[in-house]
Amino acid sequence: MNFELSDEQQQLSESVRKYLASHYGFEQRKAVIASPQGRSDGAWRAFAEMGLTAIALPEADGGFGGGALDLLPVMEALGEALVVEPLLDSIVAGRLLARTGNAAQRAALLPGLVDGSVALALAWLEPGRRYAQAPETTGARQAGTGWVLDGAKSVVVGAASAARLIVSARTGSGTSLFLVDPRAAGVTQNPSRTVDGLRVADLRFAGMQLGADALLGDAGTAQAPLDEALDFACALQCADAIGAMRYAHEATLEYTKTRKQFGTPIASFQVLQHRMVEMLITLEQARSMAILAAARVDGQGDANQRGRAVSGAKVKIADAARLISQESVQLHGGMGMTEELKVSHTFRRLTMAGQRFGDADHHLERFAALD
Structure with a gap:
């Protein structure tokens, strides 16, 4: 399996990261959370202008006909910035509408989803x-x-x-x-x-x-498309968690290089080096599982194979999120729990990532049942 981004994916990922760096910093995010609406209309319009709301929609509905692999680097960027706009949920609902709705239903809502005037x-x-x-x-x-x-x-x-x-x-x-x-x-x-x-x-x-x-669609026929939509959502949620874990690891690594104890950076202590390496290995393993899950969701294979890949990824990523979030807070010391530090908010993001669309226990049971 190719783990490298295509040129188009790389360009889109860089565009999203550039926008978030300049318009969605940590302080700006706190203002969005504190607002009555709890989301930024400006950010939502920008996401639509970059085509994020249209990537997973069919070309016939004004989209780009992409899939989970195309959205994976986007979700990583959103997770790294801790974006709170419900983009994932709107994308999943729009894709489900495109797959189950008739022409009139799709025409009434999907153009608005593409241009950013409608959320689902x-x-x-x-x-x-x-x-x-x-x-x-x-x-x-x-x-x-x-x-x-x-x-x-x-x-x-x-x-x-x-x-x-x-x-x-x-x-x-x-x-x-x-x-x-x-x-x-x-x-x-x-x-x-x-x-x-x-x-x-x-x-x-x-x-x-x-x-x-x-x-x-027809009454009584929606369980299979709903199951597929939730697998799609879970795979993208895994990618979001990868972005948050990457930030937690990089921020902790930078902190250990600058924090001194006994006159020397704590990054020079071998025991902490071992812990940082464990975080990195765990992150890379989790990212590989996320890529596999996205590929299985995009494929046309058996639903059981898709479900096992997604559930396996969620189990691994839930465990990785717990380890990396806890280590990042602990290695930052007391300040890792403060509201002023982004690491503490990343800890919360990763805690929720382990619960959304099924926790590790649920997906472990599902993985076994789909054998």
Whole structure:
């Protein structure tokens, strides 16, 4: 497998990093988190102008027809800068809409996703069901030509800023997906903020009336595309974590070169050198697994092979995130826990990275079950 970036990927990655370095520094990020909206409209427009929202969409819908491997260096850059805009979730929801929606549904939303005027969100987690991907407590029943939606979804990233939600629900024939306006009657949002600064919301649907045009694809046929979308999301979440781990390692290495004890830099102490090397090896192993997961998601192979690659990567990256985040904080000493140091915020990002789209225990069980 080729682990080197193509020229196009390298150029895009450099463009994203250059923008983030000049417009999304640590202090600017703190201002975004503290704002009422919790995201930067300027950053969102810039991401769209760079084509990030269009990479994974088909060319017929105004996208570039790319995949997870094309987005991998982008997600690494976003993870390194600790970007809090719900770009990942909007990309995943848009790609799912492109794969399941009809021409009218795609035409209504995807051009806006491409130009940055529309954001989407995917609502799939349910209260009390951990990481189960098939909906159970959220259901939709037919009422005339439309549908009535009832149930609840948990920790929906970007729900408040989304023009539409894609909501998974149980119907009589299986799993179905619906386009839902998060501000329509029948939807209640309970917003909150995750430990790493993302804006999320728990949603409750009570007798929500939906038209026939809200259903994506055929009723009861959505579980396979939903599973594929969540594997795609998990692979990109792994890439985001790689970027955060890379920053944690580089920042810690630089600190050990400047922090002196007994008149000498602590980087000269052999025991600390061993720990830094372990961090680097762990990072490179995790990145290799992330690349494999992205390649399997982009491939046309067996769904079990895709799932095993993604789950294997998530287990490895969750373990790597824990080791590197803890080591980076410990080697920075007491200041590694302060609000003023980016390392402490990177620790939180990596803690959440181990939980999103399934934790290590969930994916270890899934890996074994897909054998």
